[in-house]
Amino acid sequence: MGEATAPGCLVSVRFFPAVLLLATIGFAQAPRTEPKPLDKIQVLALLAGGVPSQRVATLVKQRGIDFEPTDDYLDILQGAGAEDTVLNALRGARPVARPDILRGARPVARPDIYAAAATTETQVEQHLARGKGFRDKRAFAQAEEEFRAAVHLDPRNGDLHLLLGTILYDQARWHEAIAEYRRAVQLKPDSAIAYSNLGVALEAAIGRPLFGEMDPTDRHSILDAYRNAYSLMPNDPIIRDNYERWLLKSWPSLAIDPRAPLPTSWVDVWRFYVAHWHGWSGGYCHGQLSVGNGRITYRGPGGRDSVDWALSELGEVRKDSLYDLLILRHRNGKKFEFMAEDRLGDQKPTAPLLDAILQATGR
Helix, strand or coil, X not given: CCEEECCCCEEECCCCCCCCCCCCCCCCCCCCCCCCCECHHXXXXXXXXXXXXXXXXXXXXXXCECCCCCHHHHHHHHHCXXXXXXXXXXXXXXXXXXXXXXXXXXXXXXXXXXXXXXXXHHHHHHHHHHHHHHHHCCCHHHHHHHHHHHHHHCCCCHHHHHHHHHHHHHCCCHHHHHHHHHHHHHHCCCCXXXXXXXXXXXXXXXXXXXXXXXXXXHHHHHHHHHHHHHHHCCCCHHHHHHHHHHHHHHCCCECCCCCCCCCCCCCCCEEEEEEEECCCCCCEEEEEEEEECCEEEECCHHHCCCEEEEHHHEEEEEEECCXXXXXXXXXXXXXXXXXXXXXXXXXXXXXXXXXXXXXXXXX
């Protein structure tokens, strides 16, 4: 089974994608971006999404808040299950000014706009608090009603769409969850959590075909979601775990160094375990085929039977369907044949390896 691991309560799917997906709201920023202070809705959404009170308190201290925690607001949080650690962190936090609809210049002629905005914000908080209570009781249908009501009041809040996607995932409604996660990343493109959860939902919906191999388009749509998450938060172990696991599932012959960064584009160098076929009289030798950075290379034992070609020099790239071999032919006619394998030397399908080379060469 997968596991939810702090920090972040992301879903780490090791074998089965159909696991509980916990929402993590409001702190998935790009690594070079100064984290923004949390707003009232984000604090409530964190609690509603199942993030422990201790973690929420830590985030409040690290990020700060952009609002005054009134007694009424603290009462709502307490009703939503917030522990004293959260309430005390909020009381001790110094609000950080951030311009929004409730701050800055206010046109004298339309004070009703701000009163309406404040009312809407309070209603969203109430829906989130009630939704959390229902979700804690696993009353997912009622929780969904509350989260949908919150989204209706604040439809451009990416965190709320992320939270709604989570409650839909809880109910195994993969495609509806996918739609909400897509909306979340559209509204909040710096949210690594939204991208990673999108990948998990896509994997649940389309990542396990009943017959045959997965369509390459589907494989790459899941890859893009996990890769975007990893690009935003490469040091998060759970995001790396999800991305690495999908890479190895999609390209089982991929050679990954656990100490090195994972490839994030087809320009990067991708290394694969292969066996070079010498013909019926010569047998195999084992090595790694590297693709990327404009070149394709292979070096056999002792440096023999080496390939070091520019990708532009490839004249033919195809699969021999009879023996499931990858055939590479240089424009000068020189040919190499490879069998895909894993790190243990067991044969793996050649199609994913062929797909990787075609992606790298743009064919």
